[in-house]
Amino acid sequence: MGDMMNDVLQATQIVIEQALRRLGYGDDMVDLLKEPMRLLTVRIPVRMDDGTTKVFTGYRAQHNDAVGPTKGGVRFHPGVTEKEVKALSIWMSLKCGIADLPYGGGKGGIICDPRKMSFRELERLSRGYVRAISQLVGPTKDIPAPDVMTNSQIMAWMMDEYSRIREFDSPGFITGKPIVLGGSKGRETATARGVVIMIHEALRLKGIDINGARIVIQGFGNAGSYLAKFMHEAGARVIGISDVNGALYNEEGLDIPYLLDRRDSFGNVTNLFPNTIGNEQLLELECDVLVPAAIENQITEENADRIRASIIVEAANGPTTLEATRIITDRGVLLIPDVLASAGGVIVSYFEWVQNNQGYYWDEKEIDEKLRLMMIRGFENVYDIHLTRKIDMRLAAYMAGVRKMAEAVRFRGWV
Ligand SMILES: NC(=O)C1=CN([C@@H]2O[C@H](COP(=O)(O)OP(=O)(O)OC[C@H]3O[C@@H](n4cnc5c(N)ncnc54)[C@H](O)[C@@H]3O)[C@@H](O)[C@H]2O)C=CC1
Numbered sequence: 268m269g270d271m272m273n274d275v276l277q278a279t280q281i282v283i284e285q286a287l288r289r290l291g292y293g294d295d296m297v298d299l300l301k302e303p304m305r306l307l308t309v310r311i312p313v314r315m316d317d318g319t320t321k322v323f324t325g326y327r328a329q330h331n332d333a334v335g336p337t338k339g340g341v342r343f344h345p346g347v348t349e350k351e352v353k354a355l356s357i358w359m360s361l362k363c364g365i366a367d368l369p370y371g372g373g374k375g376g377i378i379c380d381p382r383k384m385s386f387r388e389l390e391r392l393s394r395g396y397v398r399a400i401s402q403l404v405g406p407t408k409d410i411p412a413p414d415v416m417t418n419s420q421i422m423a424w425m426m427d428e429y430s431r432i433r434e435f436d437s438p439g440f441i442t443g444k445p446i447v448l449g450g451s452k453g454r455e456t457a458t459a460r461g462v463v464i465m466i467h468e469a470l471r472l473k474g475i476d477i478n479g480a481r482i483v484i485q486g487f488g489n490a491g492s493y494l495a496k497f498m499h500e501a502g503a504r505v506i507g508i509s510d511v512n513g514a515l516y517n518e519e520g521l522d523i524p525y526l527l528d529r530r531d532s533f534g535n536v537t538n539l540f541p542n543t544i545g546n547e548q549l550l551e552l553e554c555d556v557l558v559p560a561a562i563e564n565q566i567t568e569e570n571a572d573r574i575r576a577s578i579i580v581e582a583a584n585g586p587t588t589l590e591a592t593r594i595i596t597d598r599g600v601l602l603i604p605d606v607l608a609s610a611g612g613v614i615v616s617y618f619e620w621v622q623n624n625q626g627y628y629w630d631e632k633e634i635d636e637k638l639r640l641m642m643i644r645g646f647e648n649v650y651d652i653h654l655t656r657k658i659d660m661r662l663a664a665y666m667a668g669v670r671k672m673a674e675a676v677r678f679r680g681w682v
């Protein structure tokens with residue numbers, strides 16, 4: 268098949284089609300759901316601190332709103348592309364479907380490097396993006412959230428800008444906000460919490476004790492760093508972590524509290540240490556659980572044979588290509604795919620939106636318990652489809668994730 272599958276949109280479309288065919292749908296449904304219904308491209312002029320103006324390109328993709336408003340994060344990254352944003356919006360639909368949230372998928376991105384921008388430049392970019400997409404989004408239309416290199420401060424600026432445009436306070440326009448602006452308890456850690464629940468399920472199936480289990484995590488940002496913290500607290504040995512600059516390894520377990528303390532707001536920490544290994548070596552370490560928690564296309568047909576983990580839990584979106592999925596599944600590695608494993612973020616975002624709508628806020632215990640129940644239910648459903656249909660976990664997750672949307676499309680009479 269080759270790794271033309273590194274094209275994340277094309278890979279997603281292949282599996283969406285397989286899932287819909289197995290659910291009994293025909294060409295019309297495949298044609299509709301293999302692409303987002305809407306994609307807005309915007310150009311955002313930003314006054315830089317030195318007085319010049321720089322024009323940034325941004326996107327917002329809305330996969331399908333048959334189930335309800337679309338929902339999904341906004342990514343700030345130099346590598347953002349139209350295809351990537353489209354694929355990410357489809358993955359959001361699948362996550363919402365698996366978790367049974369009343370949403371379709373959406374996703375946004377801006378081609379930029381926030382590591383090279385000042386605080387005020389980032390504010391102007393965030394506000395400019397909202398002005399550019401404001402016609403298309405809103406608390407009952409499309410609800411953004413954080414993703415790679417965006418955070419609660421950026422959500423706060425975006426919410427403030429939207430509220431100014433609409434002339435009323437609109438906390439439900441965006442999730443992942445600071446708590447004082449209507450953010451939810453537990454959203455900051457939600458993606459990692461969801462991954463932890465999946466790791467527990469996977470370890471149970473493989474008969475491995477969490478105590479002393481060897482965990483390797485690629486990426487030390489929002490998802491990866493909190494995951495390292497929770498795994499460390501649960502008694503596991505986090506033997507490897509990495510960021511964009513390199514990786515750290517210690518067979519006895521890394522000093523996670525120390526590393527958490529030293530990381531910067533973009534999830535960089537390895538640059539502080541001289542003896543780092545490379546990201547390629549990190550992925551190939553012998554371990555019980557490997558968690559890619561950075562970017563796409565990290566496990567490919569090129570390195571899949573060398574992966575020595577018993578379990579792979581995808582915290583990142585799209586870290587494993589289709590060919591690599593086949594190789595590792597054939598080798599008996601248990602794969603918990605992204606659209607299931609990383610659904611914790613959007614689940615607690617949903618709780619945030621519900622709380623904003625009702626104006627009554629829950630405590631963290633309630634959030635964690637509700638999150639746990641939804642993640643476990645999603646896992647059991649996907650695992651059951653995997654067993655009964657004798658298909659790999661990714662296809663099973665796609666079947667679970669797209670079913671409700673296809674039914675909603677059919678009831679609305681769209682195809
Ligand atoms: N933040 C959220 O709520 C959610 C995030 N995700 C996914 O999790 C992944 C990570 O997202 P966040 O933690 O939010 O991003 P982040 O921006 O907070 O952190 C990203 C981390 O990945 C590292 N990284 C970037 N490129 C890398 C590379 N080539 N090799 C190794 N490490 C690299 C960065 O140095 C940083 O440590 C993404 O795929 C994102 O879409 C999924 C669900 C929700």
Ligand SMILES: O=C(O)CCC(=O)C(=O)O
Binds near residue numbers: 613
């Ligand atoms: O919290 C959300 O709404 C979306 C999070 C997200 O972008 C993702 O799951 O990839």
